[in-house]
Amino acid sequence: METCRNIRKKLSAYQDRELGPAEKDAIEAHLRICEACRKEHEALLQTYRILRSLPEIEATPGFSRQIVEKATQRQEPEWIRALGAAFRLLPAPTAMVTLAIVGLLTGALLGNFLTARQFDPLPPFSASHTDKALTLASVQVFDATPPGSFAGGYLRLATYTRETRHEK
Incomplete structure (x- = not known):
């Protein structure tokens, strides 16, 4: 076999x-x-x-040269050739734009967290606070977006308008 x-x-x-x-x-x-x-x-x-x-077919002049050129030519899809040099440079601008967007979002979130104390509706607790205020503050920990959390910061960032001003 x-x-x-x-x-x-x-x-x-x-x-x-x-x-x-x-x-x-x-x-x-x-x-x-x-x-x-x-x-x-x-x-x-x-x-x-x-x-x-089978009958022999006569090739046109330059046929062999055309075959060799096509065989050695680098084949790229039509849409890549249409974009030309811009496509080859595309990875760098894409990375820069992505980095800029991530930087802006990170800066906005961090800025909101750093300034969150200015807009916090409840001032720091002291001995003069009533039991009712302390109970209210402790229950806020179980909210969907507790104050001082990432979700709370995002919610404040997303819903912030110029008309909404919190005072100290």
Whole structure:
């Protein structure tokens, strides 16, 4: 079975007379004893006969040169070629814009957190606060957006308008 596989791989080279005398003799000896490989060889011979019977087509002048140029030419999709040099420079501007957006958002959030004490409606607790105020402040921890949390800062940032001014 392995021998048949090797023989079948070499049948085309055998037909084209590309093999040395030892390989040629080995293939001929195998074809005499193996019917399956002999049928494969006959099918290959039939294919060669059909191809030889076809009329030869005359190539246009410069056809070979065009084929070589297309084969060696770097193939890029049409839309990449249309963008040209701008596409090659696109990663740098994209990275810069992304970095600028992240920087602006981070700055806005950090700025809001740093100035949150100015807008905090409840001043720091002291001994003079009533029990009711302390209870209210402790319950606010369970709010969906507790004061001083990331969510609370984002909510203040998102809903902040110039008309809304909190006093100290």
